[in-house]
Amino acid sequence: MKDQYIGDIGDYGKYGLLRYLISNGINIGVNWYYTKKDKTGHGSINKYLNDENFRKYDEKLYDFLKTIAFRNDKKLKIVENSGLFGDTAFFGECVDIKDRDNWFERSVKKLSGKDLIFCDPDNGILGTKSKTAKDSDKYVFPDEIKNYYNDGKNVVYYCQRARRTKEKWEKTLYEMKSLPNAKIIPLIFHKGTQRAYIFVVHKQNAEKYENLISSFTSTNWGNLFEYSRINNTPDPNTIHPIMGYDKEIYVKPTVKNPNIIVGEFTYIAASNFENHVTHHYDFIGDKLIIGKFCQIAAGVEFVMNGANHQMNAVSTFPFYTLQGWNMRPPEFSDLPIKGDTIIGNDVWIGQNTTVLPGVHIGDGAIIGANSVVGSDVPPYTIVAGNPARELRKRFDNELIDLMLKFRWWDKSIDEINSLIPILTCSDLERVKKEIKSRL
Numbered sequence: 401m402k403d404q405y406i407g408d409i410g411d412y413g414k415y416g417l418l419r420y421l422i423s424n425g426i427n428i429g430v431n432w433y434y435t436k437k438d439k440t441g442h443g444s445i446n447k448y449l450n451d452e453n454f455r456k457y458d459e460k461l462y463d464f465l466k467t468i469a470f471r472n473d474k475k476l477k478i479v480e481n482s483g484l485f486g487d488t489a490f491f492g493e494c495v496d497i498k499d500r501d502n503w504f505e506r507s508v509k510k511l512s513g514k515d516l517i518f519c520d521p522d523n524g525i526l527g528t529k530s531k532t533a534k535d536s537d538k539y540v541f542p543d544e545i546k547n548y549y550n551d552g553k554n555v556v557y558y559c560q561r562a563r564r565t566k567e568k569w570e571k572t573l574y575e576m577k578s579l580p581n582a583k584i585i586p587l588i589f590h591k592g593t594q595r596a597y598i599f600v601v602h603k604q605n606a607e608k609y610e611n612l613i614s615s616f617t618s619t620n621w622g623n624l625f626e627y628s629r630i631n632n633t634p635d636p637n638t639i640h641p642i643m644g645y646d647k648e649i650y651v652k653p654t655v656k657n658p659n660i661i662v663g664e665f666t667y668i669a670a671s672n673f674e675n676h677v678t679h680h681y682d683f684i685g686d687k688l689i690i691g692k693f694c695q696i697a698a699g700v701e702f703v704m705n706g707a708n709h710q711m712n713a714v715s716t717f718p719f720y721t722l723q724g725w726n727m728r729p730p731e732f733s734d735l736p737i738k739g740d741t742i743i744g745n746d747v748w749i750g751q752n753t754t755v756l757p758g759v760h761i762g763d764g765a766i767i768g769a770n771s772v773v774g775s776d777v778p779p780y781t782i783v784a785g786n787p788a789r790e791l792r793k794r795f796d797n798e799l800i801d802l803m804l805k806f807r808w809w810d811k812s813i814d815e816i817n818s819l820i821p822i823l824t825c826s827d828l829e830r831v832k833k834e835i836k837s838r839l
Contacts, residue, residue, distance in 0.1 A: 403475050404474075418488070426516050429490075429491070429513075431520065433519060449462070545579075614627060650666070651666050651673045654672070660677060668696040668700070678704065687741070694744075699753075702741060742759075747765050747767070768784025773788045780795055780800045
């Protein structure tokens, strides 16, 4: 932050955000990442102060900035002493390139009693650049955010989009996602140069900050700010979970037939799931029920009960379904109805598999490619062939029982995210210990 930026349109949004958080009980410490004034002319976007339409966002703040923005002697101290920011603590030492570690430690000490640390560098997060690169004083280092965070603080830092492509910008927004149990919440300011205020909050504080940011963007400020959820957490209502690839879809948000019930995050390698469900007639009323997190390969077909013909009479021809013939159907009990088809959770169904009517496939099962599944498959069992037959159990009985009790797929997204190291671990004895400790 430089003195010359005071009163810039971005400054108005920044102070407005801070004042809103303060008014809702957030105890804030600000590290200005102060740097000396330069001759670039940056910080001169203040024409909004001649437009009364901007006053509606925060009248008191607008009037204050109007008195200071055009002064040649404007200083951050004037902002700090304005009375607009309650008991906010400010660290305004100029960034010390030669002794940055000690400079940073002084900031930690100065802001120690605060819950949320706001970092306000000129440009944003350093990313892959070297700490000794030119203009490194204009950036916050990832290690500095990490240090604040590991000290128990929630952090929000400023970041310009600059010339980043969409893909690089989205990556930048989530630069700190590897911090343990951290929730990343980008708040985008889109008046003038696009910039973000990126919140890095502890898991136990995530709901509070999400609600605060959502309510902030529901005020007039929502005209200038956008709460960005891009890539923040997996969204079960996303249709195409792989960016730029339309040959794979999450099934649940695409299904229109009420007799097809699919859990969240189940996907198929196709662009239309219902085309893979055949002979599914309303007058029969059978259901296809699929759990969460199932993986369905290309070419899989779910054959429903409408494919079965009456076999206890002298003809199997389905007269009653075809126009022009006597439409009197046989007794329902004479039709070979096998009931609902039910697929469990975390089931992997291989390419070109056919699942016949009324089959039940248990949680965690794997169906080999090109199989025809005509009978039930127990949980955590691998089957393959035509007809599909059991090849082996995936795990011993102890681990299968633990997994069926643990039911990871029913947990929250945040908890599943934290469980990924366990769910993808090949040391099964370690997995047993971890699951037992969590049951």
